[in-house]
Amino acid sequence: MEIIFIERLKKARKYIRMGILLALLACVLFLIGFGLLFTYAKVAGPPPLSVPQTVTFYAQDGSVIGEMSHGEKRYWVPLKDISPFLTAATVSIEDQHFYQHHGFDGKRIGGAIVADIKAGAKVQGASTITQQYARNLFLGHDKTWERKIVEALYTVRLETNYTKAQILEGYLNTIYYGHGAYGVEAASRFYFGKSAKDLTLAEASILAGIPKGPTYYSPMDHLENAKSRQKLILRAMVRNHKISQKEALSAQTVALSFGTKPYIEKEQLAPYFVDSAKAQLINELKIDPDMIKTKGLKVYTTLNPSLQKIAEETVRSTVADYSDIQIALTAINPNNGQVQALVGGRDYEQSSFNRATQAVRQPGSTMKPFLYYAALKEGFTPSTEMKSEPTTFTMADGVSKYTPSNYNNYYADGPITLAQAIALSDNVYAVKTDMFIGEKKLIETAKLLGISTPLKEVPSLALGTSGVKQVEMANAYGILANGGKEVKPSFIQRIETYDGQTVYEEPIQQKQLLDPKVAFVTNQLMTGMFDPKLNDYTSVTGTPILKQLSHDYSGKSGTTLTDSWMIGSSPELTTAVWSGYDDNREMTSPPERKYTKEIWATFMEKALRNQGASSFSTPKGVVGVLVNPDNGKLATSTCPVARLTYYVKGTEPTEYCTEHLHHKKVKKVKPAPQKHWYNSLWDWVR
Incomplete structure (x- = not known):
């Protein structure tokens, strides 16, 4: 044994x-x-944590004016900007040993296996927050062994290369909370109308329960289910010593409202402007598309909310409700090209077509300042005289004829000065000027001023028969107003990633495009439309709105059979207004043509009501002299009217007016013709 x-x-x-x-x-x-x-x-190495994030657009005052999502509405926020109640609630219910394990909770895995064996089916999950984060970032939710192995590998990489705080932050910003809201910030805004950092214990414990089943536990769809899970979460928080029993009981009794706060379906301000900012972001700034999609960009725009509200209200109150005429308005800071306000149509819901940036319309006489800048460069002065009379021009082919006409066929039947021609919008003078300096000069000047739309080299171009875009016209007038410095229409000042990294800053444009002296003189010629001293065979074109104006402005109106324009500047603001029909039908009633001037005057006065009086700065090399506006000669004490007129130094008149030495001649102004419906059917109007 x-x-x-x-x-x-x-x-x-x-x-x-x-x-x-x-x-x-x-x-x-x-x-x-x-x-x-x-x-x-x-x-x-660390796996990429790129997920689709919502791009947010801000106005100058920091208010949110629009968003751009990529299939998932998500705003990435740092952990410090998430309510500690929410982080505690999430960890307590999803992974109570999160800070102790290294990606896998062995104790929890064992418990899940035992529970599954007892039930004869899979009834309990064992995924940690890190595993769920890996799945959300890189994988689907299929239950194959291959997927689980890959998930485990990603989990190890996350735990090895990132801190617990980074993993928890990523998880909370990627998890789905139902109703199209991804991440805690989007969910907080959707359910409670507030940022995630402001969530109370009651709100946080509701929110933390939703990812278990976004539909089943949605408080907006199944409040009873959501409250039941809230109790479970609050008990877990008490058990993990995150809150007291008293706090838990109090949170359970708080009555909550959902989806009723300002974040929910709030009215979007300036939708046409936001569309333009989106277009600039995607098409012009050359920002990496992946960055736009995944970096939660914060786009700080040039929009001035106060001016935008004034613009929208002015359009709304001026145009008759029954009319289907369209309006576009672009307001630009002439010193940097930043678009301050933009109206692309009367109703964005009915039509998102942006008439300020997309429509190509005939500008009428608003092309004339470009022509006269070119003429001044070629030797014209404000005193240059030409006859205003019916004229037929023979084209270069020797056969074709062109006969422009003035408004209501009114002519001076004698010489008028350039200063009068632009103030009265004399069409014959304009075409004579264009033919005299060469038709290419106007096209070259327009291109120099940023007009990119192709222009036709024809005599009628001087009268605005070739289509342009409003935003380009506003910017071009801004260049004339700022003394000829290069500016370009911009909607975006700065772009940052969600974590504060600057990826774009608007460059400062300082290039001198135009001769500053000639630009100033041109701009001063444009003040003539508001000066009755230039009245002659008809009144200056700004007469209908003169009583409304209290600031110094330069400007030009323009009208064709189908389009009406008014563009003008103060030293601080340039605004272009257009009206017309989308189907290009003619405007047959006088009120339709008045909208642009009325809207422009009202907007400019309200926009500048808190601004002190300011004038355009006179550059060196420019002189101002008193002249008789009838003939452009130096005024004497016997002249009935004397007007301060600016010239490039050396081109000012030297001859004195002698017409009134022996008798005082009073200028006669033809009375305004009686208005009939057929008066508006003119060929080309100023």
Whole structure:
């Protein structure tokens, strides 16, 4: 017996040694495997945490004016800007050992296996927050072994390369909370109308329960289910010593309202402007498309909300409700090209077509300042005279004829000065000027001023028969107003990523495009439309709105059969207003043509009501002299009217007016003709 016992003991020792050896081998293999896994995680490096994020657009005052999503409405916020109630609630219900494990909770895995065996089916999950984060970032929700292995590898890489705070921040910003809201910030705004940092315990404990089943636990769809899970979460928070029992009971009794705060479906301000800013972001600034999609960009725009409200209200109150005429308005800071306000149509819901930036319309006489800048460069002065009379021009082919006409066929039937021609919008003078300096000069000047729409080289171009875009016209007038410095229409000042990294800053334009002296003189010629001293065979074109104006302005109106324009500037603001029909039908009633001037005058006066009086700065090399506006000669004490007129130094008149030395001649102004419906059917109007 003793021999048998000894033999068995020897065998037992052998098995024990083998077991110990196998255990040691297993430990070694485990350590090797762990080492290889750790090495893999380090070599592979941190996995990219890129997820679609919503781009947010801000006005100058920091208010949100629009958004752009990429299939998932998400705003990435740092952990410090998330309510501690929400982080505690999430960790307590989703992964209470989150800060102790390294991506996998062995105790929880074991418990889940036992529960599943007892139930004979999968009834309990064991995924940690890190595993869920890996799944949200890189994987689908299919339950294959291949997916689980890849998930495990991503989990190791996350835990190896990121801190717990970074993992929790990422998880909270990627998890789905239902109703199209991804991440805590979007969910907080959607359900409670507030930022995630402002969530109360009651709100946070409701929100933390939704990811378990976004539809089943949505408080907007199934409040009873949401409240039941809230209790479970609050008990877990008490158990984990995050809150007291008293706080938990109090939170359960708080009556909450959902989806009724300002963040929910709030009215969008300046939708046409936001569309333009989006277009600039995507098409012009060359920002990496992946960055636009995944970096939660904060786009700080040039929009002035106060001016935008004035613009929208002015259009709304001026145009008759029953009319289907369209209006576009662009207001630009002439000193930097920043678009301050923009109206692309009367109703964005009915038509998102942006008439300020997309429509190509005939500008009428608003082309004339470009022509006269070119003429001044070619030797014209404000005193240059030409006859205003019916004229037929023979084209270069020697056969074709062109006969422009003035408004209501009114003519001076004698010479008028350039200063009068632009103030009265004399069409014959304009075409004569264009033919005299060469038709290419107007096109070259327009291009220099930023008009990119192709222009036709025809005599009628001087009268605005070739289509242009309003935003370009506003910018061109701004260049004339700022003394000829290059500016370009811009909607975006600065762009930052969600974490504050600046990726774009609007460049400062300082290039001198125009001769500053000639630009100033041109701009001063444009003040003539508001000066009755230039009245002659008809009144200056700004007469209908003169009583409304209290600031110094330069400007020009323009009208064709289908389009009406008014563009003008103060030193601080340039505004273009257009009206017309989308189907290009003619405007047959006088009120339709009055809208642009009325809207322009009302908008400019309200926009500048808090501004002190300011004047355009006179550059060196420009002189102002008193002249008789009838003939452009130096005025004497006997002249009935004397007007201060500016010239490039050396081009000012030297001859004195002698017409009134022996008698005082009072200028006669033809009375305004009686208005009939057919008066508005003119060929080309000023």
